[in-house]
Amino acid sequence: MKTEKLYHNDSYQITFQASIVEKYKDRERYALILNQTCFYPTSGGQINDRGVIEGLTVLAVEEENGKLIHYLQDEIKAAIGDTVTGRIDWQYRFDHMQQHTGQHILSGALMKLWQKDTQSFHMGEDICTLDIAAMVLDEQKVTELERLANQIIYEDRVIELYFVKNSAQLKEKSTLRIKNEQLEELRIIEIERFDKSACGGTHCHRTGEVGLIKIIGWENRKDKIRLSFLCGYRALTDYQQKHHIVKKLSHYFTTGVDQLEEKIIQLNEEQKELTKLYNKMEKRIIEGESEELKDKNRRKEKVFFLIEKLFMEQKIQNIRQIAQLLAKDEKTITILGAEKPEPVLCLTLSSDLNYPIKEIFNQVMFEFGGKGGGAKHFVLGKLEREEDVKQAYQRAIQLILSLEK
Numbered sequence: 001m002k003t004e005k006l007y008h009n010d011s012y013q014i015t016f017q018a019s020i021v022e023k024y025k026d027r028e029r030y031a032l033i034l035n036q037t038c039f040y041p042t043s044g045g046q047i048n049d050r051g052v053i054e055g056l057t058v059l060a061v062e063e064e065n066g067k068l069i070h071y072l073q074d075e076i077k078a079a080i081g082d083t084v085t086g087r088i089d090w091q092y093r094f095d096h097m098q099q100h101t102g103q104h105i106l107s108g109a110l111m112k113l114w115q116k117d118t119q120s121f122h123m124g125e126d127i128c129t130l131d132i133a134a135m136v137l138d139e140q141k142v143t144e145l146e147r148l149a150n151q152i153i154y155e156d157r158v159i160e161l162y163f164v165k166n167s168a169q170l171k172e173k174s175t176l177r178i179k180n181e182q183l184e185e186l187r188i189i190e191i192e193r194f195d196k197s198a199c200g201g202t203h204c205h206r207t208g209e210v211g212l213i214k215i216i217g218w219e220n221r222k223d224k225i226r227l228s229f230l231c232g233y234r235a236l237t238d239y240q241q242k243h244h245i246v247k248k249l250s251h252y253f254t255t256g257v258d259q260l261e262e263k264i265i266q267l268n269e270e271q272k273e274l275t276k277l278y279n280k281m282e283k284r285i286i287e288g289e290s291e292e293l294k295d296k297n298r299r300k301e302k303v304f305f306l307i308e309k310l311f312m313e314q315k316i317q318n319i320r321q322i323a324q325l326l327a328k329d330e331k332t333i334t335i336l337g338a339e340k341p342e343p344v345l346c347l348t349l350s351s352d353l354n355y356p357i358k359e360i361f362n363q364v365m366f367e368f369g370g371k372g373g374g375a376k377h378f379v380l381g382k383l384e385r386e387e388d389v390k391q392a393y394q395r396a397i398q399l400i401l402s403l404e405k
């Protein structure tokens with residue numbers, strides 16, 4: 001026995017009574033089949049309704065060969081043949097009605113403006129999408145499409161619902177967008193003097209109830225375009241959120257909303273210039289720092305020069321650059337370290353020397369705990385604990401000096 005779809009005749013019906021036809025456990029789910037229902041199943045791009053049956057939450061609704069299966073959170077106490085009461089979540093249903101009716105309006109507008117048929121529709125929890133055959137779409141065209149769609153809303157046109165026998169003659173009527181040719185009977189949704197299509201979803205009585213249609217994006221796919229859009233409360237919420245963001249930004253940048261874009265571009269350009277200047281200055285500071293180290297911290301050992309410095313604070317990328325500059329000197333070994341912002345140790349060896357500094361570095365990292373790496377003439381790493389830097393640094397010097405023995 002097929003389930004009678006109460007939503008097919010009245011999408012505004014919220015509560016209903018029905019008798020139990022079947023109940024069973026399907027894996028971990030409690031299935032319930034009634035003689036009739038207001039619960040719309042997931043189909044035709046629309047998500048299923050939410051709500052309760054005898055106080056039990058309906059988790060999902062699916063259709064199988066004309067039977068609607070409600071999956072409940074728990075087993076229902078009532079027996080087969082008993083009468084039960086169900087109630088759908090009206091806010092959730094009305095949102096779906098707004099989205100679905102909005103889709104019909106958009107599809108009608110696409111047909112009116114550019115003779116583009118809707119290939120498919122998908123209703124998501126947050127946004128809806130609609131696919132049409134490939135065409136050139138730009139901001140101007142999207143604005144035109146939104147204008148016509150919203151005009152249909154403001155004209156508050158009547159939306160009629162009726163059933164007709166499916167026939168060959170019907171297909172020839174150019175105004176009808178037929179989606180399912182296998183059905184004996186078609187459920188027609190007709191927007192007064194605008195659009196007619198066969199559809200099984202839940203819709204509004206008048207276009208005005210859709211409130212607002214906003215296209216929020218489109219993407220060109222292989223042979224089609226996917227439009228993303230919002231209707232009704234979803235579009236209102238989106239406007240509220242975006243308005244809130246724009247208002248906050250406008251306050252933050254102390255500028256009018258109309259000058260906001262210009263202001264952000266200008267600040268971004270300034271930021272780029274400042275970054276360039278900063279990098280230039282930092283480079284000079286690093287060069288100065290390495291020159292100073294050569295003057296003050298360089299000492300002659302038996303066969304090589306040793307430059308060493310433990311910074312209280314120095315960024316790892318600066319340590320790297322200073323060390324690279326110092327490694328250019330002849331017969332030089334460098335040891336640099338920093339306690340903050342990260343505990344770092346760096347060893348370099350000029351290209352005219354041949355000592356195992358990498359092995360020394362690995363030895364120190366092994367003894368004190370740390371990670372890092374490099375090549376024969378340059379090694380850099382971070383210690384696990386800041387309090388170990390001094391000792392690790394001294395240990396590295398000790399090991400390097402022992403190379404001469």
Ligand SMILES: [Zn+2]
Nearest residue numbers: 100199200201
């Ligand atoms: Zn529909």
